[in-house]
Amino acid sequence: MDDAPCRIKVVKKITHPLLNLMNMNNISLILKHIEEIQERLSSTPDFDMEYSVNKNQVNVWSKNYPATSACIRTDRTGQLIVNATSGSRKLNGGTGSPLNEILNNGQGNFLPNACYVVDLGRFIFKTDGFSRRVTQIDFRLADESLIDRGSRPRRQMTEVDGTEHGHGVPHCLGGPNEGINIFLMSQTVNRELLKHLEGFMSASIRLGDLYSLKGTILLDYDHLLSTRPSSFHYKVTIQSSTTKGFFDCQINN
Numbered sequence: 001m002d003d004a005p006c007r008i009k010v011v012k013k014i015t016h017p018l019l020n021l022m023n024m025n026n027i028s029l030i031l032k033h034i035e036e037i038q039e040r041l042s043s044t045p046d047f048d049m050e051y052s053v054n055k056n057q058v059n060v061w062s063k064n065y066p067a068t069s070a071c072i073r074t075d076r077t078g079q080l081i082v083n084a085t086s087g088s089r090k091l092n093g094g095t096g097s098p099l100n101e102i103l104n105n106g107q108g109n110f111l112p113n114a115c116y117v118v119d120l121g122r123f124i125f126k127t128d129g130f131s132r133r134v135t136q137i138d139f140r141l142a143d144e145s146l147i148d149r150g151s152r153p154r155r156q157m158t159e160v161d162g163t164e165h166g167h168g169v170p171h172c173l174g175g176p177n178e179g180i181n182i183f184l185m186s187q188t189v190n191r192e193l194l195k196h197l198e199g200f201m202s203a204s205i206r207l208g209d210l211y212s213l214k215g216t217i218l219l220d221y222d223h224l225l226s227t228r229p230s231s232f233h234y235k236v237t238i239q240s241s242t243t244k245g246f247f248d249c250q251i252n253n
Contacts, residue, residue: 026080030058030072033111037101040109047101060102068101072111080114086123086176103178107133107227110180118176123169125180133227134180137217139169166190168217168232170198183219184228185253193251197234204238204245213238229253 034049041047046064057073067087075081087100103118110116112132116125126136166185169175185194201213215236219229233250 026074026078027053027058029111030060030080034060036109037105040105041101062101065098065101067098070100070102080111082111082114082116084116084118086119086178099178101178103176103180105179107179107183108225110134116180118180119174122174123176123181131221131224131227133219133221134168134183135219135221137168137181137219139173139175139213139215139217141173141213162187163228164190166194168219169215170194170201172198172202173213183232185232189232189251189253194232197249197251200247201236201238204240204243212240 031051034051038047038049047062048064049060049062049068051058051060057071059069059071061069067085070082070084072080072082082102084100084102086103087098103116108131110125110127110132112127113129114127116127117123118125122140124138125134126138127133128135163184164187165182166189167175167177168181168183171177175181213236215234218233218235220231220233221228222230231250231252233248235246235248237246238244
């Protein structure tokens with residue numbers, strides 16, 4: 001079957017004084033990024049990106065792939081803010097939906113100096129300026145059911161020379177399956193160390209009917225162009241109706 005042609009469609013472009021809040025450099029950066037996503041999915045049938053510029057934000061979506069959408073704006077400090085919903089979360093009691101391709105790039109291919117606010121702020125991914133990779137993740141969860149492994153759509157986890165793709169925020173805690181939450185790591189880190197940490201977090205949650213969990217993951221890299229973290233530093237606070245705990249754990253990769 002031949003691949004369907006892909007295109008980017010400008011639905012609506014409005015000139016407005018508030019566009020001064022989002023300078024033209026940022027708009028050009030966002031539109032170039034949309035083109036990159038479109039190119040990555042050029043072999044996906046009927047995957048057409050559309051966008052509109054309205055006041056101080058750019059809205060992006062794909063009509064044939066409704067899980068793919070985002071609102072991108074600039075805050076008062078000039079930082080790019082990307083608001084999006086992870087397609088891998090359960091929606092309206094259903095079993096899930098396809099991945100949000102705006103979040104599904106590989107590390108090193110996200111908007112620079114951006115803050116990706118995912119699932120209404122449950123997850124916040126921050127990228128650096130030059131290398132366009134995630135350097136910090138903040139996450140918060142409360143009174144949500146733990147998710148079994150393999151129950152949701154996930155990004156392809158291909159092993160490369162003994163290196164695997166693993167989740168930053170654990171999958172069982174609802175961590176997105178898109179590429180923004182996927183990192184290169186050794187088999188030992190992915191299958192043993194992070195799995196052990198994930199089990200500790202989920203077991204702590206199960207101790208009480210009501211709980212809240214807040215955490216930060218700091219990611220270090222050996223050099224400027226590396227897309228494989230050299231370490232993951234987890235700082236997590238868990239509070240339930242029966243217990244409260246805090247752990248600080250650095251995992252070398």
